[in-house]
Amino acid sequence: MISEGPGRGANSNSLRLYNERTLLQRLRRAGEASKADLARWAKLTNTAVGSIVQSLEDAQLIEPAGRRQDGQRGQPAGLYRINHEGAYGIGVRLDRTSIESVLIDLGGNILARESHDLLLPDPERALAIVRKDVARLLTVLDAGQRRRFMGVGLAQPYNLGSWLRELDLKADFRVWDEVDFGAMLGQAVHHPVFRENDGNAAAIAELFFGVGREESDFLYVFIGPALGAGAVMGGESLRGATGNAADLGLMPVPASLLDSAPPAERRWDILLSRASLNSLSRHLRHHGVEVRGNGDLEACVKAGRAELNEWLDDCVDALVPSIRATLAVLDLPVVVIDCDIDGGLVGELLRRVDAGLRLIAPEARQTPRLLRGSFRADAGAIGAASLPMFFNFSPRADVLRGRSHRHPLETTHA
Template structure:
């Protein structure tokens, strides 16, 4: 949330979005709660909430008792009013989620592959879109807001590290993801970098909503990041802000780490999931997917711990650099690791940072992300909803012909 609403009649559509966004952030609230959060008069908010309830975007869920005066009616977003599809095109799998208006995943599909062959990705994505669209069509009063797609900008890059086919990157560079999948005409399609999409998800649906300025670190096949400033994700002029992979850190101490003739390594070569899998393979273990580490095989315990130590040390170095430049309130770390291993990693990063942080920086909170392996897909799914409903001053130029939220989605 940023800025303030306005009580001017000309801005009703903007205020309508502002109040709805406030309710989605609160998850549940009264008209008085929303008036305080949106900096609008109670009378203005009452009219907006009544209109949103009539259009099916919000619903009453009871009353708040125990306070002075009459009990307050509580409202929540109507989860079944609006849905969105999110696809994450990964280097080893395609993930698809159907997100409801309350921000909950109500269906998910995952399709593994050895490498992201465009034909395989298209078939898997089209199947998921068709299945989810049919599910929304069967839900009375529901509308599909759109399709969000999250993918690495260099999907075929670093082929040597992942043993991908040569020329794969060139194939993906020729593909326009906005028209890559089969969708109904007119359906809103949004495309975003996978790590940036994960930051969107944490900001909108996770504990990132507690902060106005934070760095989101996403450990996938390769590490990535997302920068949130002033309550908004900042992608940068080239869409590549917070690309943490190239950040220089000290060389790895892992016995199986590839020798690199340089004084420094890159964060990508120490804090990425592919490094963990390569380390396990160097230790004689045939584990090819991170999810196969849950439950953790006995023979993998020491190699995994070695990687956690090395990864945490690299992340602590990177966080010192990030904090020195940006002064964020928080660093939120999420990953595709099983949750127990992820928690261990975050705890080690916290400890190493507290031991190594130099004088002269204000230590941010270092926290665990809440969305895990589905973060990028959920972030992708949140993009069309945000594009349609988030407060945006450009709506003020539309006049009244858009007809409010109900009119735009009818």
């Protein structure tokens, strides 16, 4: 973290920190910029920007990027850019059927990874796996880089023990709803741990490293084993009272008409029962197709199987009104869609969802722009790893309120 400077009041400290982070965000979006560019964008004096730029450079968060060569008069302006080696973070993505950990730099580049395809074990065994993975990933960093390590991000679905019928899982994860795995992990690895649900974490990755470089307001939808989602408004992740804002997967929808769908237990089902890769796997297996993992799913997509199109029809039929309802409440102009697999699936989803939204667009309301997500299968892990970066370097409103040092779900190590 950058020092806030001695002898300043709390409000001055908060404003200084907010301005530092605002300039970092501007640089991340622009790629390269001069001090004059930053002063103009941030509406700060040249003197203030010069002081902040020097602090950011001293902290190794930014670096010189040469001089502007655009034929202007006088001395060409010096340019700056984000120093990718200025900070590092580890992300741990826990899912009901996998554990994945990645090490990233401040540019969002994956430097190393560990992954395990397995039914999520009990918390103690999962902790042993993750602890070893984090230790292995840290060996990639030298002593100087270790000093710029910002912590561990943990992304996992909340309420892991729920919705197993809808996800076609024959397992009991209820013990996970009784433990604080973030606190356990913080004590085990002796680093700060930042926790979010997987949908919010992936949305934060898009905000920090992906489409957020150009968009400040969007709904993010990720189709994985379940369905994760998050909302970004004004450049900030919308969390809600319990961290479940924009939890699109629980949107009430009519029961699926697919012959593979489990019998409806009530009049309304939830969206993740129809719009998830687990529901696709269930439908394929119902028709005798062997599915052992995402590779098999992607092969079915590329083959254009009839069962895939049946699932797509059912998925989009539920997904489109759910997105429309969410946008009616949140008033967001952009929807980002990503998925754990591709093979043409994301493009087809974008096409069908766009057509569906246009068909039901209410009077006086435009259809949102649809964008492809940036990270595909890496979205969850990069989302987790982006949490230490985001909560240390993003100009959130909490900074101005003097609560810049602790994310509401940060766990400090013992």
